[in-house]
Amino acid sequence: MNKIVIFDLDGTLLDSIEDLVLAANNTRGRFNLPPLSKDVVSSYVGDGIIKFVERLFEKKDIEKELEAFKEEYILHIIDNTKPYDGVMDTVLNLKGEGYLVGVLSNKSERLTNLVLEMLNISYFFDFIYGGDSFTEKKPSPLPIKEIIKNLDGDIKNSFMVGDSCNDITAAKEAGIKSIGVTYGFSGAKLLEKCNPDFVAKSPLEVEKIVLGEK
Numbered sequence: 001m002n003k004i005v006i007f008d009l010d011g012t013l014l015d016s017i018e019d020l021v022l023a024a025n026n027t028r029g030r031f032n033l034p035p036l037s038k039d040v041v042s043s044y045v046g047d048g049i050i051k052f053v054e055r056l057f058e059k060k061d062i063e064k065e066l067e068a069f070k071e072e073y074i075l076h077i078i079d080n081t082k083p084y085d086g087v088m089d090t091v092l093n094l095k096g097e098g099y100l101v102g103v104l105s106n107k108s109e110r111l112t113n114l115v116l117e118m119l120n121i122s123y124f125f126d127f128i129y130g131g132d133s134f135t136e137k138k139p140s141p142l143p144i145k146e147i148i149k150n151l152d153g154d155i156k157n158s159f160m161v162g163d164s165c166n167d168i169t170a171a172k173e174a175g176i177k178s179i180g181v182t183y184g185f186s187g188a189k190l191l192e193k194c195n196p197d198f199v200a201k202s203p204l205e206v207e208k209i210v211l212g213e214k
Contacts, residue, residue, distance in 0.1 A: 001154035002100050004176075005210055006147060008138075008162035009105035009112055010045055011184030013087055016115070017042055018080035023073040024056050030068050031057070042185045046164040048106040048131040073111070078118045084183060087203040091124055094210060100151055102127035104143055106166065109133045127151070138166040141174035148174070161206055168194035179209055 010016045017038065024044075025035035036056070044055040053066045094101050102125045105112045109130030116122035127147065131137040134146055148158060160171035163184025168191070171178035180196035183203075191199065198214075200206040208214035 001157075002151050003098060004100045004102070004148065004151060004153045004158040005094050006102055006104045006144065006158070006160045006176075007091075008160075008164070008167045008184075009103055009107060009115075011163035011186065012161055012167075012181055013083060013091075013103065014081055014115065014119075015084050016081040017045075017185060019073070019076045019078070020045060022076050022079065023069060024052075026072045026076075027053075027065065027069040028056060030072075031065065033057075045185055046106060046166050048137060049108060049111070074114070077111075077115050081115065081119070083119070083121065084203060088121060088124065090203040090207040093207055095124075095126075097211060099210070100126040100153075102129070102147070104129045104138070104147065104160075106131035106137050138162075139169035139173075141170050141172075144170050144174035144176060148176070159210055161200075163191070165191070165194040168196045171196075179206055181206065 007013050021038050021041045024041050044052050053062045053069050054060055057065050091101050107130055109132055112130040113122060113128055129143060134143045136142040144160060148155060155175050158176040159179055160167055160176055161179045163181050163186045168178045168180055178196040179198045179200050180191040181200050182191060183201060198209045200209055205214060
């Protein structure tokens, strides 16, 4: 059986908030709406692109707005986006210790792959899944259960690493350990509400937790 570490994307592997804010406000500008603050846009992230755009425009009928956001986001997808300091070292070190390491985002699989490919880091991961890769998305445990099943994973030695309650809830309901990271979008206060099994202030702490050194 395989030991598995599943990373969320935005706010966990990648510091992508500046580009999300830029794309969000450029899209709002197309519809003559004022820009939103970074904190507000950050609070909208985590439930997939449709929910994100619905929140940006405070409505459900978002066909035009959704297409406009996709255009803006692809234009600016890696203007400022980069891996958090030390996170790729952690990925490589965990792989060196025999873990399968991959990505599970609520962002679409296409955009998840696109940003990782454009950053030239997609080949580091053993698997990459998005919010439309399965019939349900986080906080449903189904994606994690499917990953564990498909990779012959060892539940007792598998982890979900993320910055939001969606990640923590999905991990708990799937029966694997959860690591909440406080360096991401949500911060420590929000994560406390989700009661993760472990809390990490940095990628290095994630590595130490997984390897039983903390």
